[in-house]
Amino acid sequence: MMTNDKTLRVIATSEPGEAGALMRALGRRARAAARQVALAPASGRDAALLAMAQALRDDAAPILAANALDLADARAAGHNAAFIDRLMLDAGRLDAVADAVAAIAALPDPVGRITAEWTQPNGLRFERVATPLGVIAVIFESRPNVAADAGALCLKSGNVAILRAGSDSFRTATEIVHALRLGLEAAGLPVDAIQLVPTRDRAAVGAILAGLDGAVDVVVPRGGRSLVARVQSDARVPVFAHLDGNCHVYVHAAADLAMARAILLNAKLRRTGVCGSAETLLVDAACAATHLGPLVSDLLDAGCAVRGDAAAQTIDPRVTPATEQDWATEFLDKIIAVKVVADIGDAIDHIERHGSHHTEAIVSADGAAAARFLAEVDSAIVLHNASTQFADGGEFGFGAEIGIATGRMHARGPVGLEQLCSFKYRVHGAGQIRP
Amino acid sequence: MMTNDKTLRVIATSEPGEAGALMRALGRRARAAARQVALAPASGRDAALLAMAQALRDDAAPILAANALDLADARAAGHNAAFIDRLMLDAGRLDAVADAVAAIAALPDPVGRITAEWTQPNGLRFERVATPLGVIAVIFESRPNVAADAGALCLKSGNVAILRAGSDSFRTATEIVHALRLGLEAAGLPVDAIQLVPTRDRAAVGAILAGLDGAVDVVVPRGGRSLVARVQSDARVPVFAHLDGNCHVYVHAAADLAMARAILLNAKLRRTGVCGSAETLLVDAACAATHLGPLVSDLLDAGCAVRGDAAAQTIDPRVTPATEQDWATEFLDKIIAVKVVADIGDAIDHIERHGSHHTEAIVSADGAAAARFLAEVDSAIVLHNASTQFADGGEFGFGAEIGIATGRMHARGPVGLEQLCSFKYRVHGAGQIRP
Numbered sequence: 001m002m003t004n005d006k007t008l009r010v011i012a013t014s015e016p017g018e019a020g021a022l023m024r025a026l027g028r029r030a031r032a033a034a035r036q037v038a039l040a041p042a043s044g045r046d047a048a049l050l051a052m053a054q055a056l057r058d059d060a061a062p063i064l065a066a067n068a069l070d071l072a073d074a075r076a077a078g079h080n081a082a083f084i085d086r087l088m089l090d091a092g093r094l095d096a097v098a099d100a101v102a103a104i105a106a107l108p109d110p111v112g113r114i115t116a117e118w119t120q121p122n123g124l125r126f127e128r129v130a131t132p133l134g135v136i137a138v139i140f141e142s143r144p145n146v147a148a149d150a151g152a153l154c155l156k157s158g159n160v161a162i163l164r165a166g167s168d169s170f171r172t173a174t175e176i177v178h179a180l181r182l183g184l185e186a187a188g189l190p191v192d193a194i195q196l197v198p199t200r201d202r203a204a205v206g207a208i209l210a211g212l213d214g215a216v217d218v219v220v221p222r223g224g225r226s227l228v229a230r231v232q233s234d235a236r237v238p239v240f241a242h243l244d245g246n247c248h249v250y251v252h253a254a255a256d257l258a259m260a261r262a263i264l265l266n267a268k269l270r271r272t273g274v275c276g277s278a279e280t281l282l283v284d285a286a287c288a289a290t291h292l293g294p295l296v297s298d299l300l301d302a303g304c305a306v307r308g309d310a311a312a313q314t315i316d317p318r319v320t321p322a323t324e325q326d327w328a329t330e331f332l333d334k335i336i337a338v339k340v341v342a343d344i345g346d347a348i349d350h351i352e353r354h355g356s357h358h359t360e361a362i363v364s365a366d367g368a369a370a371a372r373f374l375a376e377v378d379s380a381i382v383l384h385n386a387s388t389q390f391a392d393g394g395e396f397g398f399g400a401e402i403g404i405a406t407g408r409m410h411a412r413g414p415v416g417l418e419q420l421c422s423f424k425y426r427v428h429g430a431g432q433i434r435p
Numbered sequence: 436m437m438t439n440d441k442t443l444r445v446i447a448t449s450e451p452g453e454a455g456a457l458m459r460a461l462g463r464r465a466r467a468a469a470r471q472v473a474l475a476p477a478s479g480r481d482a483a484l485l486a487m488a489q490a491l492r493d494d495a496a497p498i499l500a501a502n503a504l505d506l507a508d509a510r511a512a513g514h515n516a517a518f519i520d521r522l523m524l525d526a527g528r529l530d531a532v533a534d535a536v537a538a539i540a541a542l543p544d545p546v547g548r549i550t551a552e553w554t555q556p557n558g559l560r561f562e563r564v565a566t567p568l569g570v571i572a573v574i575f576e577s578r579p580n581v582a583a584d585a586g587a588l589c590l591k592s593g594n595v596a597i598l599r600a601g602s603d604s605f606r607t608a609t610e611i612v613h614a615l616r617l618g619l620e621a622a623g624l625p626v627d628a629i630q631l632v633p634t635r636d637r638a639a640v641g642a643i644l645a646g647l648d649g650a651v652d653v654v655v656p657r658g659g660r661s662l663v664a665r666v667q668s669d670a671r672v673p674v675f676a677h678l679d680g681n682c683h684v685y686v687h688a689a690a691d692l693a694m695a696r697a698i699l700l701n702a703k704l705r706r707t708g709v710c711g712s713a714e715t716l717l718v719d720a721a722c723a724a725t726h727l728g729p730l731v732s733d734l735l736d737a738g739c740a741v742r743g744d745a746a747a748q749t750i751d752p753r754v755t756p757a758t759e760q761d762w763a764t765e766f767l768d769k770i771i772a773v774k775v776v777a778d779i780g781d782a783i784d785h786i787e788r789h790g791s792h793h794t795e796a797i798v799s800a801d802g803a804a805a806a807r808f809l810a811e812v813d814s815a816i817v818l819h820n821a822s823t824q825f826a827d828g829g830e831f832g833f834g835a836e837i838g839i840a841t842g843r844m845h846a847r848g849p850v851g852l853e854q855l856c857s858f859k860y861r862v863h864g865a866g867q868i869r870p
Contacts, residue, residue: 035787035813118832120830120832124821124825126831131843133844217844218844236671238673238844259866262868263866265868266869267868270868352470375474376474378470378473378566380859381859381860381862382860382861383863383864384862384864385863385864385865386862386863386865386866386867386868387868387869390559390862395555395559395869397561408566408568408569408857409568409652409653409844409857410844410845412857412858412860413860422844423847424816424817424848425848426818426819427817427818427819427825428820428821429818429819429820429821430821431691431694431697431820431821432821432822433697433698433700433701433702433705433822433824434701434705434822434825
């Protein structure tokens with residue numbers, strides 16, 4: 001594969017004060033590429049994605065070598081094992097990254113879908129058709145696979161990506177993005193459809209959040225709470241994100257106990273570090289006598305710390321008192337807060353007061369109660385008789401997601417390819433003029 | 436109708452420095468009302484809308500008296516006739532305002548629509564359902580009917596409205612909003628579902644654009660270019676708006692001349708002050724010999740000033756030279772810029788370089804050319820063989836619109852009731868847990 005490395009490989013610079021001019025130029029290149037990418041046929045975008053997947057495999061050696069350098073620095077800096085694990089690539093993980101890019105190529109084309117179509121009495125035929133959003137900036141931290149994943153999702157949806165890697169994964173991201181750009185070049189698409197911010201300078205993030213003179217249409221933060229909080233607070237452009245996933249499982253009076261136990265254990269403990277993991281259990285007073293004990297004991301026996309209200313504390317001496325702060329905390333760990341509520345109204349009020357509008361589940365055999373919960377709880381995802389851990393674009397059937405949003409504008413819940421699109425109206429006439 | 440005027444009628448205050456605290460309190464009241472309004476059944480919202488329409492008719496005397504005071508001030512301030520006309524209400528116009536509110540009541544309920552529904556292999560059934568956005572702030576200028584119109588659209592879509600009237604229409608808006616709140620009270624909905632900013636203090640606008648501590652979900656500016664520019668530049672929350680409507684009519688080589696003449700005259704001159712009026716005519720070189728003359732002569736004969744390129748200037752001595760600035764200008768007047776383009780690619784490039792991504796039309800008997808234009812022109816609305824003046828929510832069949840947006844996020848084109856909604860996912864299970 002012929003490449004011009006000067007074009008394809010981002011050159012790191014850390015001269016202070018350079019970030020502003022550098023980022024404006026990067027933004028202009030992104031905007032210039034956006035129209036070409038938006039008008040590229042699905043076959044061209046898919047060919048590029050497959051070439052990107054192949055380039056990731058072909059470039060395994062330089063990618064893993066760069067990753068080794070990043071890992072050495074991270075170990076020297078004293079980062080903990082979880083951090084190192086997030087940063088680490090090996091041959092198997094890199095293969096999975098390439099597989100994920102190829103899988104995105106195989107998804108249906110989200111661009112050009114006709115999402116509404118109607119004809120007015122004057123004969124004008126209207127179509128609402130999906131179009132790319134434009135330029136999407138993705139700011140991530142240590143997970144280098146996000147570069148490939150986000151770049152591929154943006155390209156598949158006809159968008160251009162500006163990727164900002166965390167300092168710790170900078171070398172790895174540089175090599176991964178190099179491979180992605182090889183794929184773009186091989187398919188005849190502009191290499192600037194995917195750009196990595198070529199500096200560790202933190203001023204680059206501020207420039208992105210300010211919108212790069214109109215070159216950024218939306219920002220997607222992929223990382224920890226402090227990153228998301230900064231992006232949500234400082235961005236002058238729209239953001240797809242969620243700050244917290246303080247998810248609730250509500251065991252209603254009419255809940256089947258066996259189902260409630262299975263759902264609760266799964267919602268809390270299948271994986272504790274995902275945003276859809278349950279953080280608070282609410283149990284109706286009417287079924288507490290029969291249900292609270294088994295539910296709390298299951299959690300304790302599985303190694304989960306339980307912080308409970310007075311009722312929960314009577315179940316087991318291992319239950320510690322919950323503080324007011326616990327109701328609003330996303331533990332992301334083997335910890336859960338447990339409360340007995342008076343009734344469904346009390347449960348909904350608790351969720352609205354302390355929740356994060358992400359994902360909540362009711363367990364109940366009473367359809368009317370479930371319908372009320374699903375209607376009144378103002379969260380992106382509300383489930384009846386299912387685990388909160390289904391809060392995931394893959395589980396929704398979206399094929400892939402760039403994140404989960406709790407905002408109310410444009411995207412909400414899992415942000416898949418459809419949500420990475422805007423739309424326009426095509427109107428077909430036969431000479432109609434307006435009276 | 437029993438009313439408590441202390442609650443229902445906003446009290447004007449102009450003490451300097453009070454705006455901040457006043458606006459925060461107003462934002463808290465809006466947010467508190469939002470959940471109640473979002474959960475109110477369609478029948479309750481529609482009953483309120485009909486009561487609002489009735490209250491507007493019942494309160495004609497105080498509304499018209501307030502309007503007379505606003506008009507007297509506006510005349511004393513030396514405002515021109517067009518300004519006075521925008522501000523002026525009479526019995527007939529007020530009736531039309533009330534009729535419009537009643538008509539909104541009769542539209543289908545946009546809340547609770549299921550916009551997608553599917554089942555995953557594990558049996559989970561997913562529904563994407565329309566929900567209200569939350570709190571919508573509408574900032575308008577002299578047209579007092581906007582208060583009723585925007586308030587009604589927000590309520591119909593389950594949202595809460597914060598209305599900010601221009602200083603010149605403040606008294607009229609105060610009386611109109613009083614009537615709207617009478618309607619809310621009569622139907623048992625919280626009167627704070629529609630609030631007027633109770634001060635002329637300009638600091639209130641800044642507070643709204645900063646988002647009122649999270650109490651504002653979206654801002655809609657309704658007024659002139661300078662208002663929209665300020666809102667777009669300063670808002671920290673999403674904005675539904677368009678800055679310019681620099682719309683194009685492109686007469687393609689294969690255009691039927693009679694159709695092109697009719698569409699152009701309508702697009703430019705039916706009403707020159709609307710955002711969908713055409714501002715630039717592009718004519719293919721291949722048909723300029725036959726088409727340019729009649730098209731330009733029609734415009735001139737209808738009293739429209741023509742600013743043309745060299746080719747257009749040869750048609751008639753009344754054609755004056757177009758400047759570079761004219762290609763980017765929304766004249767909103769009997770003025771048009773005219774240019775001969777080499778071909779469809781040249782036309783699309785011109786529109787992308789100088790246009791405002793609002794509304795553009797191609798006139799052509801060639802379906803492939805039309806398809807290319809509709810695909811490649813990146814505007815909210817693209818039309819084939821129809822007038823750009825169809826850029827209107829009513830003409831789209833939306834029943835009503837709160838404005839037209841050229842942003843790419845959430846809403847684009849006419850912003851009707853559907854676009855005033857967000858969505859959430861309801862997931863129906865039978866005990867599913869995630870493997």
